[in-house]
Structure formats: C-alpha cells, structure tokens
Amino acid sequence: MKNFHIFDGDVTSPKGFQASGVHIGIKKKKKDMALIVSDVLAEGAGVFTRNQVCAAPVLISKENIKKGKVQAIIINSGNANACTGKEGHKNALKMLELTAEELKLSSENVLVASTGVIGVPLPMDIVERGIKNAAKALSYGGGIAAAEGILTTDTGTKKIGVEVEIDGKKVTIGGIAKGSGMIHPNMATMLAFITTDAKIEGGFLQSLLKNTVDKTYNMITVDGDTSTNDSVCMMANGLADNNILQEAHPEIEKFKEAFHYVNEYLAKTIVRDGEGATKFLEVEVVNSKTFEDGKAIVKSILNSNLVKTAFFGEDGNWGRIMCSIGYADSAIEVEKVEIYLGDEKKTIKIVEKGEGTKFTEEEIGEVLKEKELKVVVDLKMGNEKARGWGCDLSYDYVKINGAYRT
Amino acid sequence: MKNFHIFDGDVTSPKGFQASGVHIGIKKKKKDMALIVSDVLAEGAGVFTRNQVCAAPVLISKENIKKGKVQAIIINSGNANACTGKEGHKNALKMLELTAEELKLSSENVLVASTGVIGVPLPMDIVERGIKNAAKALSYGGGIAAAEGILTTDTGTKKIGVEVEIDGKKVTIGGIAKGSGMIHPNMATMLAFITTDAKIEGGFLQSLLKNTVDKTYNMITVDGDTSTNDSVCMMANGLADNNILQEAHPEIEKFKEAFHYVNEYLAKTIVRDGEGATKFLEVEVVNSKTFEDGKAIVKSILNSNLVKTAFFGEDGNWGRIMCSIGYADSAIEVEKVEIYLGDEKKTIKIVEKGEGTKFTEEEIGEVLKEKELKVVVDLKMGNEKARGWGCDLSYDYVKINGAYRT
Numbered sequence: 001m002k003n004f005h006i007f008d009g010d011v012t013s014p015k016g017f018q019a020s021g022v023h024i025g026i027k028k029k030k031k032d033m034a035l036i037v038s039d040v041l042a043e044g045a046g047v048f049t050r051n052q053v054c055a056a057p058v059l060i061s062k063e064n065i066k067k068g069k070v071q072a073i074i075i076n077s078g079n080a081n082a083c084t085g086k087e088g089h090k091n092a093l094k095m096l097e098l099t100a101e102e103l104k105l106s107s108e109n110v111l112v113a114s115t116g117v118i119g120v121p122l123p124m125d126i127v128e129r130g131i132k133n134a135a136k137a138l139s140y141g142g143g144i145a146a147a148e149g150i151l152t153t154d155t156g157t158k159k160i161g162v163e164v165e166i167d168g169k170k171v172t173i174g175g176i177a178k179g180s181g182m183i184h185p186n187m188a189t190m191l192a193f194i195t196t197d198a199k200i201e202g203g204f205l206q207s208l209l210k211n212t213v214d215k216t217y218n219m220i221t222v223d224g225d226t227s228t229n230d231s232v233c234m235m236a237n238g239l240a241d242n243n244i245l246q247e248a249h250p251e252i253e254k255f256k257e258a259f260h261y262v263n264e265y266l267a268k269t270i271v272r273d274g275e276g277a278t279k280f281l282e283v284e285v286v287n288s289k290t291f292e293d294g295k296a297i298v299k300s301i302l303n304s305n306l307v308k309t310a311f312f313g314e315d316g317n318w319g320r321i322m323c324s325i326g327y328a329d330s331a332i333e334v335e336k337v338e339i340y341l342g343d344e345k346k347t348i349k350i351v352e353k354g355e356g357t358k359f360t361e362e363e364i365g366e367v368l369k370e371k372e373l374k375v376v377v378d379l380k381m382g383n384e385k386a387r388g389w390g391c392d393l394s395y396d397y398v399k400i401n402g403a404y405r406t
Numbered sequence: 407m408k409n410f411h412i413f414d415g416d417v418t419s420p421k422g423f424q425a426s427g428v429h430i431g432i433k434k435k436k437k438d439m440a441l442i443v444s445d446v447l448a449e450g451a452g453v454f455t456r457n458q459v460c461a462a463p464v465l466i467s468k469e470n471i472k473k474g475k476v477q478a479i480i481i482n483s484g485n486a487n488a489c490t491g492k493e494g495h496k497n498a499l500k501m502l503e504l505t506a507e508e509l510k511l512s513s514e515n516v517l518v519a520s521t522g523v524i525g526v527p528l529p530m531d532i533v534e535r536g537i538k539n540a541a542k543a544l545s546y547g548g549g550i551a552a553a554e555g556i557l558t559t560d561t562g563t564k565k566i567g568v569e570v571e572i573d574g575k576k577v578t579i580g581g582i583a584k585g586s587g588m589i590h591p592n593m594a595t596m597l598a599f600i601t602t603d604a605k606i607e608g609g610f611l612q613s614l615l616k617n618t619v620d621k622t623y624n625m626i627t628v629d630g631d632t633s634t635n636d637s638v639c640m641m642a643n644g645l646a647d648n649n650i651l652q653e654a655h656p657e658i659e660k661f662k663e664a665f666h667y668v669n670e671y672l673a674k675t676i677v678r679d680g681e682g683a684t685k686f687l688e689v690e691v692v693n694s695k696t697f698e699d700g701k702a703i704v705k706s707i708l709n710s711n712l713v714k715t716a717f718f719g720e721d722g723n724w725g726r727i728m729c730s731i732g733y734a735d736s737a738i739e740v741e742k743v744e745i746y747l748g749d750e751k752k753t754i755k756i757v758e759k760g761e762g763t764k765f766t767e768e769e770i771g772e773v774l775k776e777k778e779l780k781v782v783v784d785l786k787m788g789n790e791k792a793r794g795w796g797c798d799l800s801y802d803y804v805k806i807n808g809a810y811r812t
Binding site: 050051052053054080082083084085117118119120227228305306309310311312313315317318319320322323325326327331332334335351353354355356392393394395397398399401402 | 456457458459460486488489490491523524525526633634711712715716717718719721723724725726728729731732733737738740741757759760761762798799800801803804805807808
C-alpha cells in the first residue's frame with residue numbers, strides 16, 4: 001500500500017500553476033515551446049548536467065536557482081542552444097527577459113531550458129514571438145500542452161501526478177519530462193520539470209531533489225551519452241498550506257516517498273521510450289559493499305552494447321553480463337556472483353558461483369520474449385543495493401541516429 | 407623514411423619459429439586451433455585483460471610468464487573457456503600439459519589462450535586430439551595457418567612482419583592478431599601473438615610490451631566492452647644473435663620503433679575489421695596537459711554511440727563530438743577547443759573556440775564519404791597528445807550481436 005495517490009497529472013495539477021505548450025516555428029510542425037508559471041513566487045531547485053560542454057541555458061538557470069525564488073520556467077525544443085558561444089549566452093538571457101516582461105516578473109525568478117540540435121544559433125525572431133504566444137496560452141489545464149512542447153525524438157508525452165496528505169492538507173506533486181537520445185546519467189540526462197504546491201524549505205528542497213535525481217534520472221541510460229543540456233528543475237509554491245517541510249517534519253518520509261515516485265516514474269518512462277528501444281531493462285545489484293559499487297555494476301551492464309544487442313536478439317547470453325560486471329569499476333568476488341533473469345511471471349537463476357546454471361533454451365527463450373525484463377545480480381559481499389533502468393540496442397537506434405545515410 | 411622494412415610476414419617470419427593452424431571441431435568448419443613454437447627457449451612477455459572476470463587461460467599464462475622462459479603458445483578459438491569455474495581451470499592446465507607432452511617441453515614453458523563463447527565447457531576430447539594434430543602440422547611456414555586458427559567473427563587474417571638491422575644483424579619481428587567484437591581497451595582487448603628472433607633482456611621485454619600495448623591495443627575500441635580473454639603474448643628467442651637489447655643498447659630506439667609499428671599495425675587492423683564497421687576512425691587529441699587527459703578524450707569520442715552512428719550516417723554532427731569531449735574525465739577549456747575533420751586529401755576545421763565554423767554541407771559531405779577519417783582535437787592546454795582508433799556503429803553491428811532475433 002502506497003501512502004500516496006497516483007493519477008494522470010502533470011505540472012498544472014498542483015494548486016496555483018499554469019502552463020502552455022505552443023508551436024512557434026523552430027520545428028516544422030510540432031509544438032516547440034513550453035512555459036510553466038506559478039501564481040506566486042516559489043522555492044526553486046535544480047540539478048544539471050555535469051558535462052563540461054554545457055549549454056547556455058544550463059549555466060543561466062543554475063545561477064538563478066542560487067539567487068533564490070523562482071516563478072516561471074521557459075523551455076524550447078528543437079534547438080539546444082549549446083556550443084553557441086557568447087551569442088548563445090545572450091540569447092538565453094534574452095529568453096529570460098522576454099518571459100519576465102510578458103509575465104511582469106523579475107528575470108531573476110525565471111529559469112530557461114533548451115533541447116534539440118547542438119551548435120545552431122537560436123532563431124531569436126521566432127523565439128521572441130513564441131514567448132509572447134506561450135504567455136498568452138497559459139492556463140490552469142495547460143500541463144498537457146507543456147508536456148508536448150518539450151519533446152524531441154520522444155514518441156509520446158511523459159507526465160505524472162501524485163497526491164499525498166501532509167498535516168491533513170492535500171499536497172500535490174506533478175511532473176513532465178522528455179527523452180529520448182543522448183541519455184546517460186551523470187546528472188539528469190534529459191529535461192524534467194516538477195511542480196508542487198507543498199510548502200517546503202528551500203535548501204531542503206534542493207538537497208532532496210539532488211538525492212532523488214541520483215537514484216532516479218542518474219540511474220537510467222539509453223546510449224551512454226551525457227547530454228549538454230540535462231536539467232531537472234522544480235518549483236514549490238506553498239499553496240497547499242501545510243506546515244513547512246524539512247527533515248524534522250513528522251510526515252517528511254511520506255512526502256519523500258511520493259516525491260521519489262514522481263521522479264522514478266518519469267525516469268523509467270524516458271527509458272521505455274529510449275530511441276529504438278524494444279525492451280525495458282531493470283537491473284538491480286544486491287548485497288554490494290556500497291551503493292557506489294552496486295551503481296557501477298548497474299551502469300556497466302546497462303551500457304554494454306553487447307548486453308543490449310543480446311537482449312534485442314532475445315539471446316540469453318549471460319557471459320556478456322558477467323563480462324560487463326567484471327570490467328565495472330567495482331571489486332567483486334567472481335566465484336560468489338549469482339544472476340537472476342526474470343519478468344513479471346517467472347525468474348530463472350542463470351548464474352551461480354560465477355558459472356552458468358543448467359537452464360534450457362526454451363525456459364530462457366520464454367522469459368526473453370517479454371518486453372520488460374529484470375536482471376538481479378547478487379554479489380554476496382555486503383548489504384547495499386542499487387537499481388537502474390535501460391533499454392536494448394536495436395536497428396532503429398542506429399537508424400534514428402545515423403539517419404542521413406539511409 | 408622508416409628505419410625498418412615492412413613486409414607481409416607473420417609469427418614464423420623470425421628465425422626459429424614454427425606454427426600451425428588446424429580445424430579440430432570446436433567450430434563447424436573453420437580452423438579453430440593454432441600453435442606457435444620456438445626452436446629454443448625464449449624470453450616471454452604478456453599483457454592481459456584487466457577484467458576481473460578473466461578466463462582460466464589468462465590466469466595460467468600470467469603465472470607462466472612470471473616463472474620465466476616460454477617456448478610454445480597453444481590457442482583455441484570458438485570457446486573462451488571463461489566463467490567455466492574449476493573445470494575450466496583444469497581444462498586450461500590440461501591444454502598446457504598436452505602441448506608440453508607433444509613437444510617434449512616442460513608445461514611451465516607453455517602459454518595458453520582461448521577466444522570464443524563465454525561459459526561453455528571446452529570439449530576436451532576434441533581439444534586433446536586437436537593438440538596432437540596441431541603439433542604434427544607445425545612448420546616454418548605455418549604462420550599464415552596460425553593467423554587463421556585464432557579468428558572468431560573476423561572477416562580476415564591480421565598479420566605483419568618487419569625487419570630491422572641491429573648490430574649489423576637482421577632482426578625480424580612478426581605478429582598475428584584477432585578481433586573483432588568485445589573490443590575495448592583496458593588492456594589488449596583481443597588476442598595478439600608476437601615473435602621475434604631478437605636477443606633481448608626478459609624484464610626489459612615485459613616493460614617494452616606493456617608500454618607499447620598502452621599506446622596501441624589499449625587505444626582501440628569497437629564496442630566499449632573489455633573482454634574476459636584479452637591477451638598479447640610474445641616470445642623472443644635470440645636467434646638473430648644481436649647484442650642483448652635493453653635500455654642502454656645504442657640501437658634500442660630503432661628496435662622500439664619497429665616493435666611499435668608491428669603492434670600499432672595489428673591494433674589498427676583489428677579496428678578496421680570491427681564488427682559491422684564501415685568507417686575507420688583515427689582520433690588524435692593534441693596539446694593536452696597530460697597523455698591521460700588526451701587519452702580520456704580519445705576514448706570518450708570513439709566510444710560514443712552517437713558519434714559512431716553519426717559517422718555511419720555520414721552526418722557532420724560536430725555537436726556530438728563536443729558533447730563527448732565534455733563528459734570525458736578530463737578538464738577542458740571549452741572556449742579554446744578546435745576540431746578538425748579530414749581524410750587523406752582534405753581537412754576541414756569544424757570547430758573553433760568551442761563553436762561550429764561555417765563549413766558547407768557539401769564540403770563536409772565530401773569528406774564524410776571516405777572510409778578512413780581522422781578527427782583532430784586541439785585542446786590548447788599543454789604539450790601532450792594521444793591517438794586512438796575506432797569504427798562506426800552500423801546496422802550490422804546490431805545484426806551480428808543480436809543475431810538470434812533476425
């Protein structure tokens with residue numbers, strides 16, 4: 001039993017948030033701009049890519065979060081505004097100013113995010129008109145349109161809402177996200193925007209977001225490439241009127257659970273929609289000495305092209321899994337390793353004491369046909385564990401990313 | 407002008423080496439065993455995979471190299487004898503004993519290497535008969551057959567010979583190697599066997615091999631997977647009768663150059679034949695602070711699935727290259743970075759001061775059509791450099807490694 005209620009919500013589900021998603025003309029036809037606005041100044045928090053080649057909007061949003069409160073987030077898709085130099089920086093600042101002007105806010109309280117092609121200057125005439133349109137289109141039901149406006153190669157929107165009772169008050173958390181290539185954890189690895197009407201202490205919110213990102217978005221991988229634009233940004237506007245949330249609040253665990261759920265859900269949805277993906281893989285390492293040890297192995301398995309193509313081929317090649325465990329940056333005792341492979345219905349122990357067990361081709365074939373698979377690696381070395389999510393590597397991944405030649 | 411002569415040689419080109427390659431029945435039709443033998447006890451050296459899940463033959467050969475001299479190397483393909491537990495260890499030892507018996511050597515002077523499927527016990531009846539046949543088939547011209555016997559998914563043999571004059575004597579170095587999947591540098595990442603008739607001090611030989619491996623085999627990548635069986639093994643039998651080679655020898659640089667050439671040639675040949683590869687990529691990072699900094703960036707670019715698919719698609723997406731530079735474990739100053747892309751005939755500066763230059767689609771398209779491409783990244787931060795080799799990521803890579811489903 002979960003202590004919270006999950007529903008098909010988004011960033012306008014919490015009290016006092018409006019949003020919009022519009023087509024402004026960066027992309028040919030699809031929506032390419034989104035705006036999320038709180039009725040009142042909100043606590044802001046953000047976690048950003050660790051890629052040294054990071055985009056102008058990332059640098060600017062980071063600064064604004066440090067400065068304090070946030071009231072609006074402007075996002076464009078179709079152009080990452082990355083590797084665009086001084087002009088790119090100026091353009092990102094201009095996006096803040098234009099948004100602030102339309103909404104009558106200070107530009108310090110606005111965040112900006114971009115996603116799309118790297119290295120092409122933003123078409124600022126289009127963006128300028130676009131921001132005006134996005135501001136006009138704002139509505140309390142605009143979260144769905146915003147979820148559409150941030151997409152790139154995604155095949156569908158990614159959104160979620162949860163409600164949790166805190167101090168007898170209904171607190172709502174909503175989120176939207178986009179994938180689906182250049183997805184590799186070293187921070188959020190994509191865009192996600194979270195809103196909540198919870199009243200929450202600003203510093204606490206930032207550390208909560210950071211910890212949650214580490215166990216959710218940072219545990220997913222599509223292709224091992226850490227993008228230049230990854231951002232998870234959030235606003236907490238306090239309109240639910242609960243007692244202020246921080247570590248000592250008696251119901252903080254309940255809130256944390258709900259908050260974690262939203263982010264894990266969005267992270268997994270990004271992987272499910274990974275470029276060309278036909279299989280969703282959950283990898284859990286149990287009984288590792290440390291979380292970091294477990295994480296290194298989770299990532300190593302999920303990033304192995306050979307493991308990924310084996311799953312695409314529905315081939316029970318556990319040797320490739322053992323191999324990828326062996327080269328992870330984490331000491332293991334090979335002769336202790338156990339590996340389980342399963343789906344919802346059935347789990348097969350495929351490795352015992354570091355060696356293959358005697359499963360039949362039919363047995364494993366049955367499991368490998370499923371779309372959602374789970375690999376559990378038992379290291380028998382400690383009491384920590386780590387869990388992550390990835391997908392297979394298919395012809396379509398190559399097609400999507402090498403499209404010019406086909 | 408090179409100080410040495412390159413020719414189409416192999417491991418039996420140096421004086422006093424015999425070899426054979428035979429079909430013993432691990433694979434259906436192709437040769438699956440090779441044997442290389444020196445007429446006299448030779449100095450041995452070896453560098454092996456750093457994967458913790460390493461195969462029994464790796465552990466055993468390592469030990470034998472530590473013990474001293476080497477006179478024979480027995481290799482089977484089609485079965486890696488990895489993740490095969492105590493039985494696998496026993497079987498690898500048995501291979502040594504059988505080889506020693508046939509050749510009337512001590513099993514301490516024999517090395518063993520295996521490559522192929524992980525996790526399947528060696529068929530020892532086949533191997534036993536096979537070793538006898540391999541011993542019978544030994545000849546002074548058997549290097550070509552040996553080069554065939556070690557292959558797995560390779561599309562052709564990989565072999566080379568060089569001659570260099572040392573102390574007025576003709577010294578010959580020969581080598582053979584195999585790829586072509588699970589190729590990622592953290593050691594040799596494949597099998598390579600080098601022979602020479604040079605007289606050379608044992609400890610010096612081991613450190614020379616180690617240093618050379620770090621700049622050759624360890625600088626290539628096909629798919630980012632470090633195998634369980636990677637081995638580069640060598641024998642130097644001294645029959646060229648030069649004065650003993652070591653750091654103080656007046657002509658040591660000449661020998662080092664020739665030796666480096668053999669290993670770089672084999673490493674590059676492995677990448678050229680990478681699974682599904684349609685493009686050969688050389689990446690050079692210049693003006694890095696340290697070799698390690700440069701190496702981290704070389705690897706990051708060559709391992710990026712997005713860069714690899716872009717090259718497959720003949721797409722001049724320099725943003726993906728910048729992105730993969732940015733997440734490498736090496737501090738850079740983005741606004742200094744320059745990137746050049748070229749082939750034999752033409753080089754285009756595609757990035758200046760961290761931003762794209764104004765090249766045309768036609769210009770870059772012309773270059774990208776070539777089969778062999780070079781990327782040079784100038785960091786403008788120091789005086790070191792690093793160079794590595796890789797290939798693109800094609801439909802065929804997915805096909806070869808996910809074959810069961812197609």
